[in-house]
Amino acid sequence: MTDRSWSDGDGTDLGGFVPPGGGSPDHATRRLTVLSGPSGVGKSTVVAELRRAHPEVWLSVSVTTRMPRPGETHGVEYFFVDNDGFDRLIESGELLEWAEFAGNRYGTPRQAVLDKLAQGVPTVLEIDLQGARQVRESMPEALLVFLAPPSWEELEKRLRGRGTEPEDVIARRLEAGRIELAAEKEFDTTLVNTNVQDVCHRLIALMTA
Ligand SMILES: Nc1nc2c(ncn2[C@@H]2O[C@H](COP(=O)(O)OP(=O)(O)O)[C@@H](O)[C@H]2O)c(=O)[nH]1
Numbered sequence: 731m732t733d734r735s736w737s738d739g740d741g742t743d744l745g746g747f748v749p750p751g752g753g754s755p756d757h758a759t760r761r762l763t764v765l766s767g768p769s770g771v772g773k774s775t776v777v778a779e780l781r782r783a784h785p786e787v788w789l790s791v792s793v794t795t796r797m798p799r800p801g802e803t804h805g806v807e808y809f810f811v812d813n814d815g816f817d818r819l820i821e822s823g824e825l826l827e828w829a830e831f832a833g834n835r836y837g838t839p840r841q842a843v844l845d846k847l848a849q850g851v852p853t854v855l856e857i858d859l860q861g862a863r864q865v866r867e868s869m870p871e872a873l874l875v876f877l878a879p880p881s882w883e884e885l886e887k888r889l890r891g892r893g894t895e896p897e898d899v900i901a902r903r904l905e906a907g908r909i910e911l912a913a914e915k916e917f918d919t920t921l922v923n924t925n926v927q928d929v930c931h932r933l934i935a936l937m938t939a
Pocket residue numbers: 766767768769770773774792793796827828829831836837838856857858859860861862
């Protein structure tokens with residue numbers, strides 16, 4: 731059963747967003763979509779399906795100080811760097827946005843995103859709430875999409891079921907998840923991740939409308 735008691739919305743509110751291609755002449759950043767949501771909601775799964783079904787979409791590869799999980803490859807899921815390396819990226823202005831999340835730092839390499847947008851490539855950033863807020867400031871035309879779980883219980887089940895983090899890390903991520911869920915209304919629209927294919931269809935429809 732769906733219990734989204736933190737939300738008043740029905741999951742389809744477009745919040746006045748003008749879709750890419752609609753309305754006035756396109757600014758390049760209209761091609762930019764930010765996908766955020768609590769850890770374990772299914773962002774990576776949705777993005778993987780999006781890339782499979784829509785190879786024309788480009789997903790930015792973030793830089794992080796967190797350790798790779800088994801099966802993760804440098805340059806694919808993330809660019810894995812140490813703290814000094816991350817500091818250097820901040821100092822040289824190479825990050826479009828960055829944030830600390832559950833004890834690690836994450837950031838979006840700026841130039842690659844600007845290049846893709848200049849080429850008109852539909853571009854997705856899968857980033858946390860703090861990063862989404864920074865993009866809202868620097869690129870107000872971007873579409874901010876919040877991915878919500880069908881219920882809090884389902885979120886916990888998915889995070890634990892993934893089996894990639896010890897319990898203390900799960901607890902930190904759930905704590906951050908409460909804050910992320912409370913910020914849902916800051917986004918242009920919400921998609922509830924009940925079914926991955928369904929979410930992908932809705933997402934691509936929003937991106938290409
Ligand atoms: N601000 C920001 N957040 C990011 C970036 N890359 C990933 N994140 C977010 O960092 C959080 C933790 O990511 P990760 O450790 O991969 O865990 P997972 O999302 O639970 O698989 C998630 O909310 C990601 O969306 C980034 O470049 N910038």
